[in-house]
Amino acid sequence: MGQLKRADSLYRQLLQQYGIHYNIESYLVFINPEFTLYAPQNECIILPSQVKRFLKKLNNEYSRLNEGHEKLADLLVSLDLVDSPFARYPTYDIGGMAKGMLCCLCHRLSTFMKGDKLVCADCGAEEAVEAAVLRGVRELVMLFPGMKIPTSLVHEWCGGMVSRKTIRRILLQNCESIGNTKYRYFILKE
Secondary structure, eight states: OHHHHHHHHHHHHHHHHTTOOOOOOOOEEOOOTTOOOOSOOOTTEEOGGGHHHHHHHHHHSOOOOOHHHHHHHHHHHHHOOSSOTTOOOOOOOGGGSOOSOOOTTTOOSOEEEETTEEEETTTOOEEEHHHHHHHHHHHHHHHSTTOOBOHHHHHHHTTTOSOHHHHHHHHHHHEEEESOGGGOEEEEOO
């Protein structure tokens, strides 16, 4: 309840700061169907079993959107922080990480090549090499945003299990190629 009161207070201050005047109703909504709250009934707490009824009530209330609502929406979008100042990301470097191709099912590094398939020695899952290489590229992009992705890096990341020639072919077919020959790197297509 303390967080709800604080958020309500901060929101009211924000609206006041920008000269916007609306009636505000604050609710604490729990959506996890397995959640149970043992507390006295409170009108501002919406439990999982009450969410559908609450949304139906909101949809049935007559309201007309006006220019003020549009301005409020634009203001909230403009104040949105893209990167949280409180986010703490772990520091790691590619040299200290284990290399190889993870199993698509159990996510272990116990895979081996069998023809054009990647097979897991632990769970027996099979995956096409192309899909496994592209998954590895997505991992690299996620872990090291902004890093250039050349064939040699993907080859190293895959633990040398797939030939450079095969990796280059897969990357040329599925990624955008920047530069040529020695200085070529790839960007994943959206």
